[in-house]
Amino acid sequence: MVAWCTHSISYGFHCIPESEGRNDVFSAMVTRWLQAPKRVVYDFSCALGPYCMLREPDFFADTHFIIDNFHARDHTKCAPSCFASTYAEVDPGVSQINTSAAECGNNLILRIRKSVSYMGQRRAIIYTKVFLSIINRLKIRKMGYLPQQ
Amino acid sequence: MLNRKGQNALKAFIEDPNEKTEQLLDAPQVYLLLRFDRQQCTKGAGYSSYILPVCRWLLARSTSVLAVLLENSPPVTATASSLPPPDDRDGWEKVRLQFYFLSYISLCIFTTSQGVFIAWQKFEPDLYIPIWQVTSEGTAQTEEANVPSCQKLQASLHVESITRHIARKDSLVALW
Numbered sequence: 001m002v003a004w005c006t007h008s009i010s011y012g013f014h015c016i017p018e019s020e021g022r023n024d025v026f027s028a029m030v031t032r033w034l035q036a037p038k039r040v041v042y043d044f045s046c047a048l049g050p051y052c053m054l055r056e057p058d059f060f061a062d063t064h065f066i067i068d069n070f071h072a073r074d075h076t077k078c079a080p081s082c083f084a085s086t087y088a089e090v091d092p093g094v095s096q097i098n099t100s101a102a103e104c105g106n107n108l109i110l111r112i113r114k115s116v117s118y119m120g121q122r123r124a125i126i127y128t129k130v131f132l133s134i135i136n137r138l139k140i141r142k143m144g145y146l147p148q149q
Numbered sequence: 150m151l152n153r154k155g156q157n158a159l160k161a162f163i164e165d166p167n168e169k170t171e172q173l174l175d176a177p178q179v180y181l182l183l184r185f186d187r188q189q190c191t192k193g194a195g196y197s198s199y200i201l202p203v204c205r206w207l208l209a210r211s212t213s214v215l216a217v218l219l220e221n222s223p224p225v226t227a228t229a230s231s232l233p234p235p236d237d238r239d240g241w242e243k244v245r246l247q248f249y250f251l252s253y254i255s256l257c258i259f260t261t262s263q264g265v266f267i268a269w270q271k272f273e274p275d276l277y278i279p280i281w282q283v284t285s286e287g288t289a290q291t292e293e294a295n296v297p298s299c300q301k302l303q304a305s306l307h308v309e310s311i312t313r314h315i316a317r318k319d320s321l322v323a324l325w
Contacts, residue, residue: 049150057218061153064175081178090177 002132003028004105006041006097009139010132015116015124022051030056036063041099043071046078068099108135151176151211159208166196179204256280256304267304269296280304 001024003011014028025048029036036059042048049065064087067075072083080086088095098104112131116124151159155176162173162183173180182203183196190197257277259266264284268277280296281304282289288308 053150053215053218057215061215061219063152065150079178086181087177090180091174 002105002109004102006101008101008105009136013128022048026052036060039064039066041066041068043068046075046082070100070103156211163204281308283308
């Protein structure tokens with residue numbers, strides 16, 4: 001699992017041995033963020049929000065949990081108040097966010113997933129870190145923040 | 150779910166409904182409800198008579214739920230000695246927060262020549278607030294009022310554990 005910013009720049013990664021659950025996302029945020037993010041865009045935010053609030057309400061009290069546009073159509077039983085489209089209708093800042101940034105980034109992770117599954121912990125961490133650093137650098141250069149060579 | 154910012158925005162709106170509703174950006178659900186009411190029910194002339202009681206109920210309910218959550222959390226269930234050994238059968242160490250809680254993570258233990266200090270790392274870099282000092286002569290708690298009660302409780306569990314190890318003359322380095 002990789003945490004992405006809205007420009008598809010990876011913040012960090014967390015290896016999941018089994019299926020991904022709310023605890024994985026919660027653990028990553030609680031252990032790596034000094035302050036909870038202002039907005040968390042996740043495909044299962046409707047359950048992640050209450051989960052985080054139940055476990056660390058003070059830490060997450062100012063956080064919005066938003067379901068991205070791509071997955072919102074599958075949440076037929078959820079209230080629209082969780083959807084990114086609802087927030088975007090009110091807040092222009094949200095409307096400019098690419099809520100599918102994580103999907104784009106996860107597509108890149110597929111390239112190394114098979115290799116990493118055969119590695120030990122130490123090698124897998126180094127390998128993934130180098131891979132994501134290269135991806136980040138290429139994207140930052142593409143955005144024009146680093147000089148082209 | 151209305152978060153704390155949304156609750157503050159809704160509270161400000163209830164106190165003065167004539168203010169612009171842009172302050173409700175942190176509570177988009179309520180904003181859309183009010184916009185619908187203004188456009189469809191009153192045709193731009195203020196709000197319906199029943200919308201403010203609804204807002205008051207939303208605020209009271211969300212505030213009470215958040216207060217109950219803050220009061221009853223986080224549960225302190227783990228100490229260093231009760232944690233299971235790492236599962237390294239396949240060379241991987243599991244670190245999921247099944248047993249750890251924030252109150253446990255944000256405590257730091259310093260071993261100095263003056264004894265062992267248990268400090269709370271506030272969510273600012275390099276800011277540690279000491280809670281307990283443990284020496285071979287005994288323990289002493291600091292008079293810091295801003296430390297949350299869950300941190301104090303978790304720290305007291307550490308103190309018990311450290312005191313036990315000092316009594317047995319175990320190595321503190323091995324403990325941490």
